[in-house]
Amino acid sequence: MIEFKNISKVYGNNHIALSNINLNIKKGEFVFLVGPSGAGKTTFIKLLLKEIEPTNGEIIVNGTNITQLKRKKIPYYRRNIGVVFQDFRLLSDKTVYENIAFAMEIADVSSKDIKRRVPQLLALVGLINKEKLYPHQLSGGEQQRVAIARALANNPSLIICDEPTGNLDPDNSWAIMELLNEINKSGTTIVMVTHAKDIVDRMKKRVIALEKGVIIRDEQRGVYGYED
């Protein structure tokens, strides 16, 4: 599903963000990416989303070498990846329904299919009666559910979560994790960057720990391993 081959990323000021990373994430896996800030987690995600280019190496996603992907193809590549952020990143002038539908409109999905799919997604994330509300009328947990529904809208094979519970209280965090777990069970690969020790420790999923641009640990059913 995802393969990093000898990936290095050196920024302009000679800061080495990632150094010779090799890893393989299989389809349907749930992977936590942990490590102190500045370890290279953000660079890892940016590379996956093709926001930045590696200095060295190749990244293969779903059998495609994305390091060779032409600029024009990037939007089509991204439609196959759902992204969930710590700060939700919903469009404030669109309702819950419109936020989810918008992701599909961008991807040229027909109105008919949008009308069929959005209610299904709302049901999945448990927001059926909130479709007409605007993001500011929702709690943080609800906003993150909308973001997850939007990430799922185009049936991606991979979902990248960048500290999805960072702005949520423990109850809402767990609800979001349960939702992500459900989604993972239905076959979607999930890569999640997090600092939430208790979540990592309790979920017992694969944990990849980065430090100073190097993988220092890669364990199946791993733990967070830091004290913060």
Added chain:
Amino acid sequence: MDMKIKRIKYYFIESIKNLARNRVMVVASIGTVAASLFILGIFLILALNVNNAAESIGKTLEIKVYLKDEVTTLKRMELERDIKNIKGVTEVVYISKEQALEDLKKKLGENKAIAEGFEMDNPLPQSFVIKVEKPELISKASYEISKLDGIEKIYDGKGIVEKLIKFTNIVRVASYFLMGILAIISTFLISNTIKLAVYARRREISIMKYLGATDWFIKWPFVIEGILLGLLGSVLSILVLFFSYQYLTNNVSLNLLLFNFVSAQSLLSFILQKFILMGALIGGFGSYLAVKRYLVL
């Protein structure tokens, strides 16, 4: 098809939202587009009327040839024949001294007493009124006539048309220059308006990129915004030009002039499409520059 229409509707709604967000810059952009086209419009009004005048003057243009008093009837008939043979001359009318006096009295009307004494010793010369095929042939024909004997003086009026054309040319260069500067300013202002719109929407743009929006999906609303600014400016200039010109033509006495004004309606039909097209081009170019420079995708 349904998708296409929906998409276009989305682009327009987004661009109108952008316009509503940034009113000061929107007014400034529309204003400069309107001002630059307004100046072009003033030149066009002038040019249209000068052309019109030159044409109507050209049509009535004639050469007046005054003969020396000593020219005899025989000599005069010889001259008439020679003039008729000059290329381009279509008509030669002889006006005798007596006829000239009659014409003068007619012109003077109530004041004809001024010419009372003239009958005893008529000071007016005998003359020919000559018509030529085209205004361009006048100077050649009058040169040929000047070579003949017995000619006192020639009035050919050719200077009028030439002066008019020269004047129009000066005005044209000046207004192109002014319009060019204003068009550059409008392009710059539109581009700046779009820049602010891009800046205001940078968060949405980044989200759209994550959702897999193509570059043009993101660009179109901004490009359309610029084109709308240009179009609104051109419509404003058309309205101002049309109504102020209509007011002018209705209120300036035509009797003072040798020719008629071009009508406001024909001005409108002359500028309508051209101005709308130019407004759209200025706007499109301004937004193209902004999108190219400030929309980092």
